[in-house]
Amino acid sequence: METAQAQRPTTQDSAASFTVEPQSPTIGAFIHGLDLSQTLDDATIDALRQALVQWKVIFFRDQHISTDEHIAFAQRFGELEVHPLTPADQDQPEILRIAHNKDKRGTENFWHSDVTWRPQPSLGSILRAVKLPDVGGDTLWADMEAAYQGLSDELKERLDGLQAQHSFLKGFGHLIPEEQHEGVLAKHPPQNHPVVRTHPESGHKSLYVNIAFTTHIVDMDPKESKALLKDLMRTASTPEYQVRLRWQPGTIAFWDNRSSQHYAASDYWPHTRVMDRVTVAGEKPF
Numbered sequence: 001m002e003t004a005q006a007q008r009p010t011t012q013d014s015a016a017s018f019t020v021e022p023q024s025p026t027i028g029a030f031i032h033g034l035d036l037s038q039t040l041d042d043a044t045i046d047a048l049r050q051a052l053v054q055w056k057v058i059f060f061r062d063q064h065i066s067t068d069e070h071i072a073f074a075q076r077f078g079e080l081e082v083h084p085l086t087p088a089d090q091d092q093p094e095i096l097r098i099a100h101n102k103d104k105r106g107t108e109n110f111w112h113s114d115v116t117w118r119p120q121p122s123l124g125s126i127l128r129a130v131k132l133p134d135v136g137g138d139t140l141w142a143d144m145e146a147a148y149q150g151l152s153d154e155l156k157e158r159l160d161g162l163q164a165q166h167s168f169l170k171g172f173g174h175l176i177p178e179e180q181h182e183g184v185l186a187k188h189p190p191q192n193h194p195v196v197r198t199h200p201e202s203g204h205k206s207l208y209v210n211i212a213f214t215t216h217i218v219d220m221d222p223k224e225s226k227a228l229l230k231d232l233m234r235t236a237s238t239p240e241y242q243v244r245l246r247w248q249p250g251t252i253a254f255w256d257n258r259s260s261q262h263y264a265a266s267d268y269w270p271h272t273r274v275m276d277r278v279t280v281a282g283e284k285p286f
């Protein structure tokens with residue numbers, strides 16, 4: 001298995017006043033020394049963006065920020081996105097509240113990147129812990145650049161130029177009454193994206209199919225497509241490509257949705273877990 005070069009354990013960025021503490025050789029790093037309730041200078045935001053691209057998900061501890069501060073921080077990284085199919089708070093539609101309790105079990109426990117069924121899936125999301133169970137409810141991320149790197153040269157060549165189709169209905173169809181499926185599909189038709197996408201900032205390639213939304217590889221025999229997708233999708237389950245975050249009050253995670261997948265462990269039922277997500281809009285994958 002090939003992995004990217006490991007970085008030094010903790011680095012001080014010369015342009016910014018924070019330190020980076022990697023949690024694995026290629027994915028996940030804690031950022032220390034910043035107060036996200038403050039307005040950070042442009043150099044710090046630039047350095048954070050670089051850290052995000054490099055580590056695919058960055059974590060912050062002890063950030064007891066308000067909803068307005070959460071939104072303001074996210075706005076520094078681009079235009080915000082409102083989830084088109086999830087009821088939003090009328091006053092603050094940028095906030096996607098993800099709440100589970102004894103009456104509503106966690107449903108995000110499958111590997112995926114967000115909204116790949118949209119023409120322009122999100123750049124990334126910033127998730128803030130609002131209420132946590134005493135234990136459990138961790139989130140895991142998988143490095144899909146490392147997953148691509150780990151493929152054989154032969155398979156990489158086979159994937160070159162392939163497109164796959166992504167549909168909202170695959171992952172979330174069961175949450176919507178069947179008679180509404182047609183209407184949702186008309187508004188959000190399935191989208192084709194490259195099976196291997198190129199990161200617009202780093203130029204790195206990553207595997208861009210996921211269990212939640214990818215239905216098939218375009219122009220491929222269905223049986224062959226199914227077998228190939230199964231092999232590609234299970235790479236996200238490889239521990240060597242993963243990082244796992246144990247949330248604490250005040251923890252924030254910011255992931256790059258272009259190069260990673262995530263999985264919310266739903267092991268805490270019947271306890272309550274409430275998170276707020278703010279999402280930065282992305283671009284068409286290429």
Ligand SMILES: [Fe+2]
Pocket residue numbers: 108112113114262
């Ligand atoms: Fe998600």
